[in-house]
Amino acid sequence: MNSSSTVQERVKAKIPSALAQNPRLVMFVVLVIVSTVLSKGVFLSPSNIHNMLRQYATIGIMAVGQTVVILLAGVDLSQGSMMALVSMVVAYLNVNGFGLILPLLAGLLVGALGGLFSGTIITRAKVPPFIATLAMASICRGLATLMTQSRPIYGLSKELLVFGRDTIGGLGIQVVIWICVGLLGIFLITRTVYGRGVYAVGGNEQSAHLSGINVQRVKLLGYAFSGICAAIAAIVITSRMDMGGPYVNANDNVQSIASVVIGGTSFAGGRGTVSGTILGTVIIAMINNLMNLMLINPYIQQGIIGAIIVITVTLNHRRAKVE
């Protein structure tokens, strides 16, 4: 709270330097103003904001896991396909009479095991992370489509629909899940020994190893966490769409990476925050919301996300060079 108020004072005092120091917050403020003006106030209505958050909860949840992996100087390109696989597993078990708890646990287990598998390939076989996870993406997508010959699974039980549709105290459950995962991520990264290990390994793997950190274990757990986040996101999206989908948004993976990048985490590893990522996802949600308000062709939207990644990374790079 305290730090955010000082940042705001800085924005007021010196906008140009604030732009250089915290472009995310400036982007956020500008987007709020532009969206409010263009939508004649509709943007600020609680229902619009709530809808926006509900829609982007899945990407927000994925992005928390993605942050940890990118902090480790890696990346997870398999999150989107992992979502599809978990969505299919959960729906399949649910439809075939295994109730609620078992499918959910199985889904989380698939996510964790998938992450551990990627992590093992990366740490043991020394395969570059983006290749290992690209291969993993191919495998997950194949398995997801294989389960039902690429047909969606319909007819989920009522209690599974809770995660994407119900509310607690007026707040959508998927938003609550996003907040919980976000808080867990922040706690994990800033308050635990593991979190310090992540920064150390991402900053300099060699020195982390020399200072006695089990580099391989830190990486393995990071990819497992990313897989679990993808699995949680999959449960939410399965519940929201009321089906298991072998092709659930493959584009979500790019948006999860974009959230992390906009959140200020460096691809070189060791620098960045989960809270930045959460703000990054909100910014992406606002940009897409704004494009919808302005009736921009939806086909342009994924291109815009790509352009935003390029611009943000460029600006981050410039900033790092100036510093």
Added chain:
Amino acid sequence: MLQNQIQIKHKAGRSFSSNIVLLLVFAAVMLIGALISPLFFSVQNMRNIIVGAATFGILASGMTVILIAGEIDLSVGSQVALTSVLMATLAPISLTLAIVASILATVTIGILNGVLLTKTKMPSFVLTLSTMGIVRSIALVIGNGQPVYGVPRSYSNLANTTVGGIPLVAFLLVAIYLFTWFFLKYTTLGRSIYSVGSNSEAARLTGINIDRITVAAYAISGLMAGIAGLYYTSYVTLGLPDGAVDYETEAITAAIIGGASFFGGEGVVTNTLLGFLIVAIVKNILNLMGVSPFVQPVAIGLLIIIAVGVRTMRKS
């Protein structure tokens, strides 16, 4: 200097042994194919393999150049889709115009990839993941998200044309691989790509303009994506804005199985050709065995992991 020579000799020795491994793997999959089905060695099946997989083969030669430069290009699948949309949109006006516009578009995208990469110094997979989305968007906007009809019959027939029983595209593949092989081995630019990929700092000190080499490598990748797109359009007979998804993964697989390294400086296109054929044959065998087509991405993923894993473990 001496150390360098030793290293080069060492590399040559390794590439010789990996050549033999590659040929053995190739022979093994051919043998398995023959054992699995009597149809495997039929002329029709061989034709199907080439005609069906040629797009990946063309992309893989460009991907090899990029991998040798120590980079990656994930945007080639989207470029193929864009080419098919441009072809289907412009071909009714003029086929020549459509072809020229398509190649110009993809080469420009390649150059932009290269320029952005050298200016921003961001990891190439992040940049090309972004351009992948941007190019896909352009294709979707031009085609309005729908398949575009309008490819002339005479053009779409080209994919199925044979000369003396051999599909036309086989000649195209041979020409492309000869071109890339010659380019990498005998031109200054081609050899500079190797030196930039294996040690960019050393390359810079010898006076090579690294940025220009990187841009050139991406331009070649764009050119190959354009040619692949021209063939793809003829093969699918229409413009598909949402087509050719994940084609980059297949191109990368072929190049890696052929021995290209992710750390740059290594790779031979003739081996990529073998890698491409191995992947195409493995997929064909799965088809002949009646295995669900959805197993193919799983097989591709495992092939990547095995190929890279075995190689990096052998090195260390």
